[in-house]
Amino acid sequence: MVETYESSGVDIAAGEEAVQRIKEHVRSTFRPEAIGEIGGFGGLFDFTRHGYKKPVLVSTTDGVGTKAYVASAAGRYNTIGIDLVAMCVDDLVCQGAEPLFMLDYISVQKLDPDRIEQLVVGVVEGCRQAGCALIGGEMAEHPAREDELDNQFELVGFAVGVVERSRLITGADVRPGDTLIGLPSPGLRSNGYSLARRLYFEVAKRGLDDPAWEGSSHSVAEELLLPSVVYAPAVRDMLAKVEARAITHVTGGGIPGNLARVLPDKVDAVVDRSSWEQPPVFAELQRIGEVPDEEMAKVFNLGLGMIVAVRDRDATKAIDILRTGGHRATVVGEVEKGDGQVRLVGVPEPAESLP
DSSP, X not given: OOOOTGGGTOOHXXXXXXHHHHHHHHHTTOOTTEESOTTSSSOEEOOOOSSOSSEEEEEEEEEOTTHHHHHHHHTOOSSHHHHHHHHHHHXXXXXXXXXEEEEEEEEESXXXXXXXXXXXXXXXXXXXXXXXXXXXXXXXXXXXXXXXXXSOEEEEEEEXXXXXXXXXXXXXXXXXXXXXXXXXXXXXXXXXXXXXXXXXXXXXXXXXXXXXXXXXXXXXXXXXXXXXXXXXXXXXXXXXXXXXXXXXXXXXXXXXXXXXXXXXXXXXXXXXXXXXXXXXXXXXXXXXXXXOHHHHHHHOOXXXXXXXXXXXXXXXXXXXXXXXXTOOOEEEEEEEESSSOEEEESOOEEOSXXX
């Protein structure tokens, strides 16, 4: 028997079809600086930009984690790309950077052009929301044995942004008396899914189509696949008019772990959990697994996707700009003298109504 690449499980023709399907989607994200067409050996971006005297490039990389398993199980692939973009560009803006461009990497066990197109459509939508160009990427088909998981994929992104060196945000300027502003997240974003999946599917024995909690009008799948909010454009608008002392993207490690990364040694951040509305999914997950408060705070964002530290006198202006950008920003805490700790105080504010 003659063996070929296709007999080993790799379909070159399907890959070529997928590339042709995604070209127009990807092109729709191009900024004036993007050069060339999709399909080259590298993405091209003209960096002759006006206004930057000492530009600093900022780069990030991230993935969607085990949220991908939920997308595979549910057969819904068109929004998880938004999560990927949010994970990358919202890291960039924490240092004040404007997102410029992204590249993605998609690995699948069986290359299905329709599924690839849906995944890329999500990435494209995320790039549109972020205002960055998707200038390249890679897809790979890694055939699985019969005894291996079927229909899984891996989605990874790489983003590059730019910031004027004098406007670089490091957290070094955070001072006692600064105000902490929180930007709400309606769901889990892309963090804590290993625990969330265990609680829903193994402990509670829920199915994807079961209600997310008693009285909920949407399913477990719909809750777990809520796309991440892209905060970068609104935060960049705020930075044009308000100086931020520090910006924190609340991902793995929760509020304490991420906020501590931007605090100087001589201050503490005090975050009042009663100051924002906590989406009901967190209370449900905690109830299912009897998860301690401390563990919840380490694993999940608890309803805040980003926290910005500004001078107290700038807080009202910053909130107004962020709200104009579509976020229900609110004061969630303050900075005090200390030793670099994050303290969560207060009782969580439950949602007024279930989605």
